[in-house]
Amino acid sequence: MRGVCVSILCACVFLHSSVSQPPTESDTYTVRAEPRPSLNVYPHINECETIPEACKGEMKCFNHYGGYLCLPRSASVIPAPDPPSQPGPSQPGPGLENTPREPFNPCTLGYEPQGDSCVDVNECERNEHDCQPSQHCINTPGTFTCQCPDGYRKVGTECIDIDECRYRYCQHRCVNVPGSFSCQCEPGFQLASNNRSCIDVNECDMGAPCQQRCYNTYGTFLCRCDQGYELGPDGFACNDIDECSYTSYLCQFQCVNEPGKFSCQCPGGYQLLGTRLCQDINECETGEHQCTEGQMCVNIHGAYQCVFTNRCQDPYVQVSDNRCVCPATESACRDLPYSIVHRYMSITSERSVPSDIFQIQATSVYPGAYNTFRIRSGDDNGDFYIRQINNVSAMLVLSRAVTGPQEYILDLEMVSVNPLPSYPTSAALRLSIYVGPYAF
Numbered sequence: 001m002r003g004v005c006v007s008i009l010c011a012c013v014f015l016h017s018s019v020s021q022p023p024t025e026s027d028t029y030t031v032r033a034e035p036r037p038s039l040n041v042y043p044h045i046n047e048c049e050t051i052p053e054a055c056k057g058e059m060k061c062f063n064h065y066g067g068y069l070c071l072p073r074s075a076s077v078i079p080a081p082d083p084p085s086q087p088g089p090s091q092p093g094p095g096l097e098n099t100p101r102e103p104f105n106p107c108t109l110g111y112e113p114q115g116d117s118c119v120d121v122n123e124c125e126r127n128e129h130d131c132q133p134s135q136h137c138i139n140t141p142g143t144f145t146c147q148c149p150d151g152y153r154k155v156g157t158e159c160i161d162i163d164e165c166r167y168r169y170c171q172h173r174c175v176n177v178p179g180s181f182s183c184q185c186e187p188g189f190q191l192a193s194n195n196r197s198c199i200d201v202n203e204c205d206m207g208a209p210c211q212q213r214c215y216n217t218y219g220t221f222l223c224r225c226d227q228g229y230e231l232g233p234d235g236f237a238c239n240d241i242d243e244c245s246y247t248s249y250l251c252q253f254q255c256v257n258e259p260g261k262f263s264c265q266c267p268g269g270y271q272l273l274g275t276r277l278c279q280d281i282n283e284c285e286t287g288e289h290q291c292t293e294g295q296m297c298v299n300i301h302g303a304y305q306c307v308f309t310n311r312c313q314d315p316y317v318q319v320s321d322n323r324c325v326c327p328a329t330e331s332a333c334r335d336l337p338y339s340i341v342h343r344y345m346s347i348t349s350e351r352s353v354p355s356d357i358f359q360i361q362a363t364s365v366y367p368g369a370y371n372t373f374r375i376r377s378g379d380d381n382g383d384f385y386i387r388q389i390n391n392v393s394a395m396l397v398l399s400r401a402v403t404g405p406q407e408y409i410l411d412l413e414m415v416s417v418n419p420l421p422s423y424p425t426s427a428a429l430r431l432s433i434y435v436g437p438y439a440f
Contacts, residue, residue, distance in 0.1 A: 110142030301436025404435030
Protein backbone atom coordinates (compact mmCIF):
# COMPACT_ATOMS: atom_id res chain seq x y z
CA MET A 1 0.00 0.00 0.00
CA ARG A 2 1.29 3.44 -0.85
CA GLY A 3 0.11 6.71 0.72
CA VAL A 4 0.08 9.95 -1.21
CA CYS A 5 -0.46 13.17 0.75
CA VAL A 6 -2.20 16.02 -1.05
CA SER A 7 -1.29 19.02 1.06
CA ILE A 8 -3.15 21.60 -0.98
CA LEU A 9 -6.46 19.90 -0.36
CA CYS A 10 -5.60 19.11 3.26
CA ALA A 11 -6.43 15.46 2.68
CA CYS A 12 -4.61 12.19 2.20
CA VAL A 13 -5.42 9.72 -0.53
CA PHE A 14 -4.45 6.05 -0.02
CA LEU A 15 -4.15 3.98 -3.22
CA HIS A 16 -4.25 0.17 -2.99
CA SER A 17 -2.18 -0.41 -6.13
CA SER A 18 1.32 -0.29 -7.49
CA VAL A 19 2.80 2.82 -8.99
CA SER A 20 2.76 1.47 -12.54
CA GLN A 21 -0.80 0.20 -12.52
CA PRO A 22 -3.65 2.35 -13.55
CA PRO A 23 -6.63 2.49 -11.23
CA THR A 24 -9.02 -0.43 -11.46
CA GLU A 25 -12.58 -0.94 -10.41
CA SER A 26 -11.43 -2.64 -7.18
CA ASP A 27 -9.20 0.23 -6.07
CA THR A 28 -10.42 2.09 -2.95
CA TYR A 29 -9.53 5.70 -2.17
CA THR A 30 -9.98 7.15 1.28
CA VAL A 31 -10.14 10.88 1.98
CA ARG A 32 -9.71 12.27 5.50
CA ALA A 33 -10.82 15.89 6.02
CA GLU A 34 -8.95 18.26 8.25
CA PRO A 35 -10.99 20.44 10.69
CA ARG A 36 -12.91 23.13 8.85
CA PRO A 37 -11.95 26.75 9.46
CA SER A 38 -14.38 29.20 11.03
CA LEU A 39 -17.64 29.89 9.15
CA ASN A 40 -17.09 33.59 8.94
CA VAL A 41 -13.66 33.35 7.22
CA TYR A 42 -14.61 32.51 3.63
CA PRO A 43 -17.84 31.31 2.04
CA HIS A 44 -17.80 27.79 0.69
CA ILE A 45 -17.64 27.31 -3.12
CA ASN A 46 -18.55 24.09 -4.86
CA GLU A 47 -15.94 24.06 -7.64
CA CYS A 48 -17.40 20.84 -9.12
CA GLU A 49 -20.50 22.90 -10.01
CA THR A 50 -18.93 26.23 -10.79
CA ILE A 51 -15.85 25.09 -12.86
CA PRO A 52 -16.76 23.54 -16.20
CA GLU A 53 -14.94 20.17 -16.67
CA ALA A 54 -12.99 20.52 -13.46
CA CYS A 55 -11.63 16.96 -13.94
CA LYS A 56 -10.54 15.56 -17.32
CA GLY A 57 -10.83 12.12 -18.82
CA GLU A 58 -11.93 9.29 -16.55
CA MET A 59 -11.48 11.39 -13.43
CA LYS A 60 -14.44 12.31 -11.23
CA CYS A 61 -14.71 15.59 -9.31
CA PHE A 62 -15.25 15.44 -5.53
CA ASN A 63 -15.96 18.78 -3.80
CA HIS A 64 -13.93 19.52 -0.72
CA TYR A 65 -13.59 22.46 1.57
CA GLY A 66 -11.18 24.90 0.07
CA GLY A 67 -10.86 22.96 -3.18
CA TYR A 68 -11.80 19.71 -4.92
CA LEU A 69 -10.43 16.26 -5.78
CA CYS A 70 -10.13 14.52 -9.15
CA LEU A 71 -10.36 10.78 -8.56
CA PRO A 72 -11.18 7.78 -10.78
CA ARG A 73 -14.81 7.22 -11.32
CA SER A 74 -14.60 3.94 -9.47
CA ALA A 75 -13.35 5.72 -6.36
CA SER A 76 -15.59 6.33 -3.39
CA VAL A 77 -15.19 8.65 -0.41
CA ILE A 78 -15.39 7.01 2.99
CA PRO A 79 -14.45 8.40 6.38
CA ALA A 80 -10.79 7.82 7.10
CA PRO A 81 -9.77 6.49 10.52
CA ASP A 82 -7.41 8.50 12.60
CA PRO A 83 -3.81 7.37 12.19
CA PRO A 84 -2.55 4.99 14.94
CA SER A 85 -0.13 6.31 17.51
CA GLN A 86 2.25 3.31 17.05
CA PRO A 87 3.28 1.49 13.86
CA GLY A 88 1.52 -1.65 13.13
CA PRO A 89 -1.35 -2.17 10.74
CA SER A 90 -3.45 -4.16 13.18
CA GLN A 91 -2.88 -2.35 16.45
CA PRO A 92 -4.99 0.74 17.11
CA GLY A 93 -3.57 3.52 19.18
CA PRO A 94 -4.17 3.63 22.87
CA GLY A 95 -7.53 5.08 23.94
CA LEU A 96 -8.93 5.16 20.38
CA GLU A 97 -10.65 1.84 20.21
CA ASN A 98 -13.75 3.13 22.12
CA THR A 99 -13.75 6.74 20.80
CA PRO A 100 -16.94 7.53 18.71
CA ARG A 101 -16.22 8.94 15.35
CA GLU A 102 -18.44 11.51 13.69
CA PRO A 103 -19.22 10.93 10.01
CA PHE A 104 -16.91 12.77 7.75
CA ASN A 105 -18.52 15.92 6.24
CA PRO A 106 -16.74 17.03 3.08
CA CYS A 107 -18.87 20.24 3.02
CA THR A 108 -18.08 23.54 4.60
CA LEU A 109 -19.70 24.68 7.83
CA GLY A 110 -23.41 25.35 7.30
CA TYR A 111 -23.69 22.72 4.55
CA GLU A 112 -24.23 19.03 4.52
CA PRO A 113 -23.68 16.42 1.81
CA GLN A 114 -26.58 15.31 -0.26
CA GLY A 115 -25.60 12.89 -2.99
CA ASP A 116 -22.67 14.33 -4.86
CA SER A 117 -23.23 17.94 -3.71
CA CYS A 118 -23.49 20.05 -0.57
CA VAL A 119 -26.78 21.64 0.45
CA ASP A 120 -27.40 24.45 2.93
CA VAL A 121 -28.39 23.57 6.48
CA ASN A 122 -31.45 25.54 7.73
CA GLU A 123 -30.33 26.33 11.25
CA CYS A 124 -33.58 28.22 11.92
CA GLU A 125 -35.77 25.17 11.31
CA ARG A 126 -33.44 22.89 13.29
CA ASN A 127 -33.29 25.43 16.11
CA GLU A 128 -29.49 25.43 15.80
CA HIS A 129 -29.20 29.20 16.31
CA ASP A 130 -28.53 31.58 19.18
CA CYS A 131 -31.11 34.32 18.37
CA GLN A 132 -32.82 36.03 21.28
CA PRO A 133 -36.53 35.26 21.87
CA SER A 134 -37.42 38.73 20.62
CA GLN A 135 -35.40 38.23 17.42
CA HIS A 136 -36.33 36.50 14.22
CA CYS A 137 -34.01 33.86 12.79
CA ILE A 138 -33.46 34.16 9.04
CA ASN A 139 -31.62 31.37 7.20
CA THR A 140 -28.92 32.42 4.76
CA PRO A 141 -26.57 30.31 2.55
CA GLY A 142 -24.20 28.54 4.94
CA THR A 143 -25.31 30.40 8.04
CA PHE A 144 -28.15 32.42 9.60
CA THR A 145 -28.81 35.94 10.86
CA CYS A 146 -30.79 37.24 13.83
CA GLN A 147 -33.09 40.05 12.77
CA CYS A 148 -34.80 42.50 15.11
CA PRO A 149 -38.51 43.29 14.71
CA ASP A 150 -39.54 46.40 12.83
CA GLY A 151 -38.88 49.51 14.85
CA TYR A 152 -35.81 48.07 16.56
CA ARG A 153 -32.12 48.08 15.69
CA LYS A 154 -29.53 45.55 16.72
CA VAL A 155 -26.82 46.68 19.11
CA GLY A 156 -24.53 43.75 19.84
CA THR A 157 -26.86 40.85 20.50
CA GLU A 158 -29.74 43.00 21.80
CA CYS A 159 -32.57 44.83 19.99
CA ILE A 160 -32.96 48.49 20.90
CA ASP A 161 -36.09 50.53 20.13
CA ILE A 162 -35.65 53.11 17.34
CA ASP A 163 -36.93 56.57 18.20
CA GLU A 164 -38.54 57.36 14.84
CA CYS A 165 -39.63 60.78 16.10
CA ARG A 166 -36.04 61.94 15.73
CA TYR A 167 -36.44 61.74 11.96
CA ARG A 168 -39.47 64.07 11.80
CA TYR A 169 -41.75 61.64 10.04
CA CYS A 170 -44.87 63.43 11.34
CA GLN A 171 -46.16 66.80 10.16
CA HIS A 172 -47.45 67.89 13.57
CA ARG A 173 -46.75 65.67 16.59
CA CYS A 174 -44.91 62.35 16.89
CA VAL A 175 -45.42 59.87 19.73
CA ASN A 176 -42.76 57.17 20.03
CA VAL A 177 -43.90 53.75 21.24
CA PRO A 178 -41.86 50.53 21.62
CA GLY A 179 -41.07 49.29 18.15
CA SER A 180 -43.08 51.91 16.37
CA PHE A 181 -44.44 55.45 16.49
CA SER A 182 -47.72 57.26 15.85
CA CYS A 183 -48.48 60.66 14.40
CA GLN A 184 -50.99 63.01 15.96
CA CYS A 185 -52.49 66.22 14.63
CA GLU A 186 -53.33 69.48 16.31
CA PRO A 187 -56.99 70.25 17.04
CA GLY A 188 -58.82 71.05 13.82
CA PHE A 189 -56.80 68.54 11.76
CA GLN A 190 -56.92 64.82 11.10
CA LEU A 191 -54.40 62.29 9.81
CA ALA A 192 -54.23 61.84 6.08
CA SER A 193 -54.24 58.43 4.42
CA ASN A 194 -50.45 58.21 4.76
CA ASN A 195 -50.83 58.42 8.58
CA ARG A 196 -48.19 61.15 8.70
CA SER A 197 -49.57 64.29 7.12
CA CYS A 198 -52.35 66.36 8.69
CA ILE A 199 -55.28 67.72 6.72
CA ASP A 200 -57.82 70.28 7.75
CA VAL A 201 -61.08 69.07 9.26
CA ASN A 202 -64.25 70.77 8.04
CA GLU A 203 -65.93 71.17 11.40
CA CYS A 204 -68.97 72.73 9.74
CA ASP A 205 -69.73 69.39 8.07
CA MET A 206 -69.12 67.50 11.29
CA GLY A 207 -71.70 69.20 13.49
CA ALA A 208 -69.94 72.33 14.67
CA PRO A 209 -71.94 73.95 17.50
CA CYS A 210 -72.67 77.14 15.59
CA GLN A 211 -76.27 78.23 16.12
CA GLN A 212 -76.69 79.94 12.76
CA ARG A 213 -73.78 80.16 10.32
CA CYS A 214 -70.51 78.21 10.27
CA TYR A 215 -67.42 79.11 8.24
CA ASN A 216 -64.58 76.60 8.01
CA THR A 217 -61.06 78.01 8.25
CA TYR A 218 -57.65 76.33 8.25
CA GLY A 219 -57.46 74.34 11.44
CA THR A 220 -60.58 75.76 13.02
CA PHE A 221 -63.96 77.32 12.27
CA LEU A 222 -65.87 80.53 12.90
CA CYS A 223 -69.47 81.05 13.92
CA ARG A 224 -71.35 83.97 12.48
CA CYS A 225 -74.88 85.24 12.94
CA ASP A 226 -77.60 86.37 10.60
CA GLN A 227 -78.44 90.02 10.26
CA GLY A 228 -80.17 91.26 13.37
CA TYR A 229 -78.21 88.95 15.69
CA GLU A 230 -74.90 89.22 17.46
CA LEU A 231 -72.51 86.48 18.55
CA GLY A 232 -72.74 85.55 22.21
CA PRO A 233 -69.80 85.38 24.63
CA ASP A 234 -69.38 81.64 24.02
CA GLY A 235 -68.71 82.24 20.31
CA PHE A 236 -71.47 79.86 19.25
CA ALA A 237 -74.88 81.23 20.22
CA CYS A 238 -76.57 84.14 18.45
CA ASN A 239 -78.47 86.70 20.48
CA ASP A 240 -81.10 89.02 19.08
CA ILE A 241 -80.13 92.66 18.67
CA ASP A 242 -82.69 95.10 20.04
CA GLU A 243 -82.32 97.72 17.33
CA CYS A 244 -85.08 99.83 18.88
CA SER A 245 -82.96 100.44 21.99
CA TYR A 246 -80.14 102.01 20.01
CA THR A 247 -81.91 105.09 18.68
CA SER A 248 -85.34 106.67 18.46
CA TYR A 249 -84.87 107.65 14.83
CA LEU A 250 -85.35 104.23 13.30
CA CYS A 251 -89.11 104.67 13.03
CA GLN A 252 -91.19 107.77 12.59
CA PHE A 253 -93.74 106.61 15.12
CA GLN A 254 -93.01 103.34 16.97
CA CYS A 255 -90.26 100.74 16.70
CA VAL A 256 -91.13 97.13 17.47
CA ASN A 257 -88.25 94.71 18.07
CA GLU A 258 -88.61 91.24 16.55
CA PRO A 259 -86.27 88.21 16.46
CA GLY A 260 -83.45 89.20 14.17
CA LYS A 261 -85.11 92.39 12.96
CA PHE A 262 -87.38 95.27 13.82
CA SER A 263 -90.46 96.77 12.30
CA CYS A 264 -92.09 100.19 12.34
CA GLN A 265 -95.70 100.71 13.20
CA CYS A 266 -97.97 103.68 12.60
CA PRO A 267 -100.88 104.93 14.67
CA GLY A 268 -104.49 104.61 13.62
CA GLY A 269 -105.35 106.68 10.59
CA TYR A 270 -101.84 106.26 9.16
CA GLN A 271 -100.18 103.71 6.96
CA LEU A 272 -96.54 102.70 6.62
CA LEU A 273 -94.70 104.46 3.82
CA GLY A 274 -91.63 102.45 2.93
CA THR A 275 -90.17 100.84 6.04
CA ARG A 276 -90.13 103.64 8.61
CA LEU A 277 -92.33 106.59 7.60
CA CYS A 278 -96.01 107.05 8.34
CA GLN A 279 -98.44 108.52 5.82
CA ASP A 280 -101.94 109.77 6.55
CA ILE A 281 -104.76 107.68 5.16
CA ASN A 282 -107.27 109.74 3.20
CA GLU A 283 -110.44 108.11 4.34
CA CYS A 284 -112.47 110.44 2.17
CA GLU A 285 -110.84 109.04 -0.95
CA THR A 286 -110.79 105.40 0.15
CA GLY A 287 -114.41 105.52 1.28
CA GLU A 288 -113.51 104.51 4.82
CA HIS A 289 -115.73 107.15 6.43
CA GLN A 290 -119.19 107.33 7.87
CA CYS A 291 -120.37 110.71 6.63
CA THR A 292 -124.09 110.81 5.87
CA GLU A 293 -126.05 112.50 3.14
CA GLY A 294 -125.90 116.24 3.53
CA GLN A 295 -122.41 116.01 5.00
CA MET A 296 -119.05 116.46 3.43
CA CYS A 297 -115.96 114.36 4.32
CA VAL A 298 -112.93 116.43 5.21
CA ASN A 299 -109.66 114.54 5.56
CA ILE A 300 -107.40 115.58 8.39
CA HIS A 301 -104.14 114.13 9.79
CA GLY A 302 -104.90 110.72 11.19
CA ALA A 303 -108.67 110.98 10.83
CA TYR A 304 -111.52 112.71 8.99
CA GLN A 305 -114.33 115.15 9.76
CA CYS A 306 -117.90 115.12 8.54
CA VAL A 307 -119.15 118.70 8.05
CA PHE A 308 -122.52 119.84 6.81
CA THR A 309 -122.62 121.06 3.28
CA ASN A 310 -124.71 124.08 4.39
CA ARG A 311 -122.97 125.84 7.20
CA CYS A 312 -124.59 129.18 6.66
CA GLN A 313 -126.06 130.68 9.80
CA ASP A 314 -128.79 133.32 9.95
CA PRO A 315 -128.84 136.01 8.56
CA TYR A 316 -126.54 134.38 5.95
CA VAL A 317 -127.93 132.34 3.14
CA GLN A 318 -126.16 129.76 1.04
CA VAL A 319 -125.56 130.79 -2.54
CA SER A 320 -123.12 128.02 -3.57
CA ASP A 321 -121.00 125.26 -2.06
CA ASN A 322 -119.16 126.63 0.96
CA ARG A 323 -120.28 130.26 0.30
CA CYS A 324 -122.74 132.23 2.33
CA VAL A 325 -124.00 135.80 1.65
CA CYS A 326 -125.59 138.26 4.03
CA PRO A 327 -128.30 140.18 2.06
CA ALA A 328 -127.96 143.98 2.13
CA THR A 329 -131.71 144.24 2.78
CA GLU A 330 -131.16 142.65 6.18
CA SER A 331 -130.47 145.21 8.88
CA ALA A 332 -128.46 142.62 10.80
CA CYS A 333 -125.96 142.46 7.96
CA ARG A 334 -124.86 146.09 8.39
CA ASP A 335 -121.82 145.28 10.58
CA LEU A 336 -121.09 141.84 9.18
CA PRO A 337 -118.92 140.75 6.24
CA TYR A 338 -120.90 140.62 3.06
CA SER A 339 -119.86 137.03 2.28
CA ILE A 340 -118.29 134.13 4.12
CA VAL A 341 -116.43 131.33 2.32
CA HIS A 342 -115.77 128.11 4.27
CA ARG A 343 -112.40 126.40 3.90
CA TYR A 344 -110.73 123.47 5.73
CA MET A 345 -107.11 122.51 6.31
CA SER A 346 -104.98 120.26 8.54
CA ILE A 347 -101.49 120.79 9.95
CA THR A 348 -99.14 118.61 12.00
CA SER A 349 -98.19 119.10 15.60
CA GLU A 350 -94.92 120.68 16.59
CA ARG A 351 -94.57 122.44 13.29
CA SER A 352 -91.59 124.74 13.06
CA VAL A 353 -92.45 128.42 13.43
CA PRO A 354 -92.91 130.94 12.00
CA SER A 355 -94.58 128.98 9.25
CA ASP A 356 -96.70 130.13 6.31
CA ILE A 357 -99.75 127.92 6.28
CA PHE A 358 -102.50 129.58 4.19
CA GLN A 359 -102.64 132.31 1.51
CA ILE A 360 -105.65 134.58 1.16
CA GLN A 361 -106.45 135.83 -2.31
CA ALA A 362 -109.13 138.37 -3.30
CA THR A 363 -111.37 137.07 -6.08
CA SER A 364 -112.83 140.40 -7.16
CA VAL A 365 -111.45 143.89 -6.63
CA TYR A 366 -113.01 147.20 -7.41
CA PRO A 367 -110.80 149.62 -9.35
CA GLY A 368 -109.04 151.99 -6.99
CA ALA A 369 -110.11 150.06 -3.92
CA TYR A 370 -107.68 149.72 -1.01
CA ASN A 371 -107.66 146.30 0.69
CA THR A 372 -106.43 145.29 4.12
CA PHE A 373 -106.42 141.83 5.76
CA ARG A 374 -106.91 140.86 9.40
CA ILE A 375 -107.89 137.99 11.71
CA ARG A 376 -111.45 138.89 12.71
CA SER A 377 -111.97 136.08 15.27
CA GLY A 378 -110.79 132.70 16.50
CA ASP A 379 -107.19 133.54 17.48
CA ASP A 380 -107.69 134.05 21.17
CA ASN A 381 -104.18 132.88 22.12
CA GLY A 382 -102.33 134.81 19.41
CA ASP A 383 -101.04 131.66 17.69
CA PHE A 384 -101.39 133.22 14.20
CA TYR A 385 -100.87 136.51 12.41
CA ILE A 386 -101.50 137.97 8.96
CA ARG A 387 -98.67 139.11 6.69
CA GLN A 388 -100.02 141.15 3.80
CA ILE A 389 -98.29 140.42 0.55
CA ASN A 390 -99.91 143.06 -1.69
CA ASN A 391 -103.24 144.79 -2.21
CA VAL A 392 -105.05 141.60 -3.18
CA SER A 393 -103.35 138.81 -1.16
CA ALA A 394 -102.04 138.02 2.30
CA MET A 395 -100.46 135.06 4.14
CA LEU A 396 -101.67 133.43 7.34
CA VAL A 397 -98.61 132.65 9.46
CA LEU A 398 -98.36 130.21 12.40
CA SER A 399 -96.42 132.11 15.00
CA ARG A 400 -96.20 129.52 17.80
CA ALA A 401 -95.79 125.77 17.80
CA VAL A 402 -99.05 124.03 18.53
CA THR A 403 -99.85 120.47 19.46
CA GLY A 404 -102.91 118.44 18.64
CA PRO A 405 -105.37 117.16 18.39
CA GLN A 406 -107.22 120.49 18.40
CA GLU A 407 -109.23 122.67 16.04
CA TYR A 408 -109.07 126.37 15.22
CA ILE A 409 -111.85 128.25 13.41
CA LEU A 410 -110.42 131.54 12.15
CA ASP A 411 -112.39 134.25 10.39
CA LEU A 412 -109.96 135.93 8.01
CA GLU A 413 -111.37 139.22 6.79
CA MET A 414 -110.49 141.41 3.83
CA VAL A 415 -111.67 145.03 4.27
CA SER A 416 -111.98 147.08 1.10
CA VAL A 417 -112.22 150.89 1.03
CA ASN A 418 -113.74 152.04 -2.22
CA PRO A 419 -113.45 155.64 -3.46
CA LEU A 420 -117.07 155.54 -4.56
CA PRO A 421 -119.00 155.07 -2.39
CA SER A 422 -116.57 156.00 0.37
CA TYR A 423 -117.55 153.39 2.92
CA PRO A 424 -115.76 150.15 3.64
CA THR A 425 -117.00 146.74 2.68
CA SER A 426 -115.62 143.37 3.75
CA ALA A 427 -115.58 139.66 2.92
CA ALA A 428 -114.54 136.85 5.22
CA LEU A 429 -112.98 133.44 4.84
CA ARG A 430 -113.88 131.05 7.66
CA LEU A 431 -110.90 128.71 7.90
CA SER A 432 -111.16 125.52 9.98
CA ILE A 433 -107.68 124.39 10.97
CA TYR A 434 -107.28 120.85 12.40
CA VAL A 435 -104.04 120.18 14.23
CA GLY A 436 -103.06 116.51 14.05
CA PRO A 437 -101.88 114.56 17.10
CA TYR A 438 -98.41 113.84 15.70
CA ALA A 439 -95.58 115.65 14.00
CA PHE A 440 -96.18 113.73 10.80
